[in-house]
Amino acid sequence: MADLVRRTDSLDRRRFLSRMALLAGLPLLGAPILSACTSGRDATEGATWFEPKVRTSENGVLKTQLRVVDRDVALGGGQVRAVTYEGTYPGPTLDVRPGDRIEVSLINEIDEPTNLHTHGFHVSPKAPSDDVLLAIEPGDTFDYAYDLPADHSAGTFWYHSHQHTISDTQVFGGLFGALIVRGELDDLPGVRGRPERLLVLSQTQIEDGEMVPGDKSSNDLQQTLVNGTYQPTTDIAPGEIQRWRLINASSLFLRLQLDGHPMHVIAIDGDALTSVTAKDVVEIVPGGRADVLIEGANTGTYQLRSLSWEEFGPFYSSMVPAAMPLLNLESTGETQDSEPIPTALLPFDDLRDAVIDRRREFVFEELEPRGTGDMGHFMYYINGVMFDHHVVNETMILGDTEEWHFVNRTYEPHPVHIHVNDFQVVAVNDEPVDEQHYRDTAMLPPFGSLTIRHRFEDFTGQFVMHCHILFHEDHGMMQLLEVVERPA
Ligand SMILES: [Cu+2]
Incomplete structure (x- = not known):
């Protein structure tokens, strides 16, 4: 899908945008505002904030299952048939600590093989750990087990299908979810205890209420979703410092900008930086992640948007969507006094x-x-x-x-x-x-x-x-x- 040379068709694009808006039952911009970040909220509410349900390890173990199912899911503000983990788009968030053992039963209920990759994890590549050469056949269950080293880096990772020859179609279709490792970085003053937002960024193309399969989809007709939601709204208080975990689950090079809010990068791909870097634009390659701190500006509504790639010229720019808003950030409520953003983070072996x-x-x-x-x-x-x-x-x-x-x-x-x-x-x-x-x-x-x-x-x-x-x-x-x- 990423590769056909296509010119951006603005008519098609507008038609698609309005269709998405119809689907969501909402105007294109602006959306009802919900005050709190709520895990597991039903995404059928449209542009309200949604994050997948979280499964957390206890006493060093996370034992769970990921059922690969083909059914209607909440997506882009409507119900769309998709192949997902556990019937949500994205799948459930797995929340673990260094030294944990993660046991995942992958249950394949679709009619083609699939498998599981823990993207960014420093774990054994041998089965039943992160062996992407495995193919779990239709009807089969495979019990994966990952032992995270006690000194594993803390940050944001993700899991997805890695079934060679059909991985694009499966991941585009919805087979992905977030992995969070909480460790040394999370204990640093200025990082610990921050309210969090998870933003899993993905592409989809929906026509007549149905998802266009990855191999038939076209970059310039796709929309970028945040946790499966089209242009959702989230909130912050003036002066409040939040930690945003950004995951690029798409095949697009993202360049992200948040109006009025520099992004203070603390980790890339689940690896802590040595010092905090304030950025006006954060670039995240396909598959990459960024953990950033943001400080709520004066009351008002701000947009997070993805910018174009003009520097690569019209040829590449023609293959990716134009700059577009991804979410609205509503700064609202009493001004908060937050612990300052840190400067130094963790050393690394250069x-x-x-x-x-x-x-x-x-x-x-x-x-x-x-x-x-x-x-x-x-x-x-x-x-x-x-x-x-x-x-x-x-x-x-x-x-x-x-x-x-x-x-x-x-x-x-x-x-x-x-x-x-x-x-x-x-x-x-x-x-x-x-x-x-x-x-x-x-x-x-x-x-x-x-x-x-x-x-x-x-x-x-x-x-x-x-x-x-x-x-x-x-x-x-x-x-x-x-x-x-x-x-x-
Ligand atoms: Cu390539």
């Missing part, structure tokens, strides 16, 4: 100082058959080959630190995502950058390059590196990696 054991290069290429209309013929390559789960493309040694250089020979950006071990971006287009944190997904710019460093810690086994535009992954842009013990 891999720019590390001894590099090995360097590797990965070249991203694609072949798009223009005008055939057959999406099955799109092909995406890394180092000249498409994904084959029988072939291990690269083998690394446990404990080693490596530098990887990604080269993009295509006209569009690709979000590079690596499972199990997070990485540090050290250069973009061969120019050094000063990123003092890790991440699990980063942008490889069009006809540019990306240089990262990472260390393979704690876990041996096979896992994947891929483009997080899931259509690209499904059509080949993925490699199988393996970490092995150091030979004696």
